[in-house]
Amino acid sequence: MRFRYVFGPVPSRRLGRSLGVNLVPFKTCNYSCVYCQLGRTTRLVDGRDDFFPPKEVLSEIQEALSWNPALDYLTFTGEGEPTLCRSIGWLISRAKELSPVPVAVLTNGALLCRKDVREELRQADLVMPSLDAGDPRTFRRVNRPHRDLDIGAIVKGIARFREEFKGELWVEVMLMAGVNDTEEALEAIGRALERIQPDRTFINLPVRPPAEPWVRIPDEEALVRAQVLLKAELLPHEEEGKFGVEGFPDPVEAILHIIRRHPMRERHILETLSRFPQEAVSEGLDSLVESGQAKRITYQGQTFYAYAGGRYGR
Numbered sequence: 001m002r003f004r005y006v007f008g009p010v011p012s013r014r015l016g017r018s019l020g021v022n023l024v025p026f027k028t029c030n031y032s033c034v035y036c037q038l039g040r041t042t043r044l045v046d047g048r049d050d051f052f053p054p055k056e057v058l059s060e061i062q063e064a065l066s067w068n069p070a071l072d073y074l075t076f077t078g079e080g081e082p083t084l085c086r087s088i089g090w091l092i093s094r095a096k097e098l099s100p101v102p103v104a105v106l107t108n109g110a111l112l113c114r115k116d117v118r119e120e121l122r123q124a125d126l127v128m129p130s131l132d133a134g135d136p137r138t139f140r141r142v143n144r145p146h147r148d149l150d151i152g153a154i155v156k157g158i159a160r161f162r163e164e165f166k167g168e169l170w171v172e173v174m175l176m177a178g179v180n181d182t183e184e185a186l187e188a189i190g191r192a193l194e195r196i197q198p199d200r201t202f203i204n205l206p207v208r209p210p211a212e213p214w215v216r217i218p219d220e221e222a223l224v225r226a227q228v229l230l231k232a233e234l235l236p237h238e239e240e241g242k243f244g245v246e247g248f249p250d251p252v253e254a255i256l257h258i259i260r261r262h263p264m265r266e267r268h269i270l271e272t273l274s275r276f277p278q279e280a281v282s283e284g285l286d287s288l289v290e291s292g293q294a295k296r297i298t299y300q301g302q303t304f305y306a307y308a309g310g311r312y313g314r
Helices: 054-067 088-098 115-121 136-143 151-164 183-196 220-230 251-259 266-273 278-290
Strands: 006-012 016-022 073-077 103-107 126-129 168-174 200-204 294-299 302-307
Touching (some): 073 088, 088 103, 183 220, 200 220, 278 294
Parallel strands (some): 126 168, 168 200
Antiparallel strands (some): 006 016
């Protein structure tokens, strides 16, 4: 079976072996973050909808869970903002009926100011919103949000969700040199975190090719300052483990299915291709680029393969 909505499992630096579920079309989001590994947002929306048939998504989840019993998380994430999906609450509830695997939601947190979204996400075991800014100016520069979004309301919504939610709430901060790593910007984020009171706070870095070419990793001094001010853990630069490609007889299709949501380092692609017959592997990597379906990007001294449907900085 070739999955359309489910991908992986992928090795996650935070969640271990994670089976991903995508609920929105490619680059459908209410942010257009400068650091996004999938490129610039092409469909900037803030209204909720069922972009895919919920029962088809659930059917794929059930099938994929039967193939992957050894999972750490079933994770609602993917090609855009998952809470834009109107049926995410129903899908979380039904997925928990299918399997004891914990359910995680990776979200930008923008819609947690809405009561319906908070109620739906309360069914998850782990919710991880991002918070890259604590002030309006930095918020607009980093996240380039939909015009209807306000950072004050977003922080208030995440804090309200923390009060209502019985599971684990982890907050992730993407840190970038000269953008949100100054003492002033970090103090604003710190005040927001004090209000939210997450169980854990992670500092992430733009270790994969970002949407904009000027995005850079902060220096060591800034990283230490951030860890102290935010009381946060620094994520490792690379994930470890194998990418799941079950159900794909064609190696090119298998790689494309992953990089639509998760750009891959060349070494991870080579390892993945090695699990297919050698005659299929020999032309697989070059054909990804030559066909125009993927692009090869050199970033931070490493070679990555990314989906060509994304728009990377010119």
